[in-house]
Amino acid sequence: MSRVYNFSAGPAVLPEEVLKEVADEMMDYRGCGMSVMEMSHRSKMFDDIIKEAEKDLRELMHIPDNYKVLFLQGGASQQFAMIPMNLMKNRVADYIVTGQWAKKAWQEAQKYGKANKIASSEDKTFSYIPDCSDLPVSEDADYVYICENNTIYGTKYKELPNTKGKILVSDVSSCFLSEPIDVTKYGLVYGGVQKNIGPAGMVIAIIREDLITEDVLPGTPTMLTYKTHADAGSLYNTPNCFCIYVCGKVFKWLKKMGGLEAMKERNEKKAAILYDFLDQSEMFHGTVEKKDRSLMNVPFVTGDKELDAKFVKESQEAGFENLKGHRTVGGMRASIYNAMPMEGVEALVAFMKKFEEENR
Numbered sequence: 529m530s531r532v533y534n535f536s537a538g539p540a541v542l543p544e545e546v547l548k549e550v551a552d553e554m555m556d557y558r559g560c561g562m563s564v565m566e567m568s569h570r571s572k573m574f575d576d577i578i579k580e581a582e583k584d585l586r587e588l589m590h591i592p593d594n595y596k597v598l599f600l601q602g603g604a605s606q607q608f609a610m611i612p613m614n615l616m617k618n619r620v621a622d623y624i625v626t627g628q629w630a631k632k633a634w635q636e637a638q639k640y641g642k643a644n645k646i647a648s649s650e651d652k653t654f655s656y657i658p659d660c661s662d663l664p665v666s667e668d669a670d671y672v673y674i675c676e677n678n679t680i681y682g683t684k685y686k687e688l689p690n691t692k693g694k695i696l697v698s699d700v701s702s703c704f705l706s707e708p709i710d711v712t713k714y715g716l717v718y719g720g721v722q723k724n725i726g727p728a729g730m731v732i733a734i735i736r737e738d739l740i741t742e743d744v745l746p747g748t749p750t751m752l753t754y755k756t757h758a759d760a761g762s763l764y765n766t767p768n769c770f771c772i773y774v775c776g777k778v779f780k781w782l783k784k785m786g787g788l789e790a791m792k793e794r795n796e797k798k799a800a801i802l803y804d805f806l807d808q809s810e811m812f813h814g815t816v817e818k819k820d821r822s823l824m825n826v827p828f829v830t831g832d833k834e835l836d837a838k839f840v841k842e843s844q845e846a847g848f849e850n851l852k853g854h855r856t857v858g859g860m861r862a863s864i865y866n867a868m869p870m871e872g873v874e875a876l877v878a879f880m881k882k883f884e885e886e887n888r
């Protein structure tokens with residue numbers, strides 16, 4: 529078996545331990561003679577899987593009892609519509625646009641009401657997080673929306689914005705479970721699982737109970753109403769059973785690794801290996817403001833497109849996959865999610881050093 533170092537922004541590397549366990553259980557999950565993929569979502573066996581997954585996630589994130597955990601389909605992008613449909617009671621919401629995912633969410637919300645862009649970092653190609661200490665929050669805003677870690681540009685909020693008492697809604701797709709967060713600071717915090725947690729196609733939404741109501745925008749489909757899924761324990765229809773099962777295994781792995789404090793420490797060490805190298809290299813440069821650097825997505829360039837292309841090609845030949853930057857920004861990007869081992873980043877930096885020497 530040969531595994532590459534996979535720096536993909538998502539779907540992304542998962543812990544080998546988890547993949548092996550899944551493979552071992554594929555023909556016969558715990559003596560039931562079938563895989564989780566083949567199992568009824570109404571069976572006792574699956575009920576245990578989903579309940580245990582939720583319990584472990586609650587423990588990891590210290591989710592208070594007045595928040596519901598929902599396992600939903602449609603990926604993170606479906607939330608761009610679901611959020612305004614369910615939360616835009618006054619038909620007004622404020623958006624901070626720090627990248628393409630925040631922009632997409634903002635654009636989608638415009639279909640449902642007045643979505644104000646109250647801050648943006650587009651003037652400098654989203655290379656920083658705007659000052660959010662004194663935002664022009666709208667008086668009648670139903671919520672303030674952020675994308676907490678910007679996967680494409682590699683920036684991360686180090687402090688949450690001052691929403692002046694308004695509900696904070698946050699997309700944490702690319703920093704989910706990478707460090708502890710205080711769930712009570714959010715009305716709704718959600719993320720696609722395909723980066724730090726499991727297979728693509730599912731989103732986990734953690735939502736304060738008082739925000740789950742029948743008072744949604746007229747015409748909101750049953751399947752896009754949070755209450756439908758909250759009332760049914762995420763089993764209103766057939767959920768993504770296999771994904772929930774894999775996510776559950778990743779939660780167990782995270783607990784074994786020491787929880788989110790330990791992950792944060794590990795992620796800081798891992799990211800520092802790469803950022804320290806970028807800061808002293810004469811060839812490679814990070815593209816975002818240092819204070820806003822993400823621990824998960826690290827974009828960098830040489831400043832020469834041909835050299836970038838050569839690096840991407842040669843790195844792939846050397847076993848480093850998916851280092852090409854997002855198609856809209858070019859250059860390179862190393863996504864170093866929870867499951868990327870320290871050795872993967874060390875090996876990448878060693879390769880970059882060698883490349884720099886050979887291409888001076």
Ligand code: PLP
Nearest residue numbers: 603604605629679699701702720
């Ligand atoms: N939000 C962020 C921050 C992302 O990085 C992505 C995808 O990479 C999305 C949303 C969209 O996720 P999905 O493809 O699950 O809809």
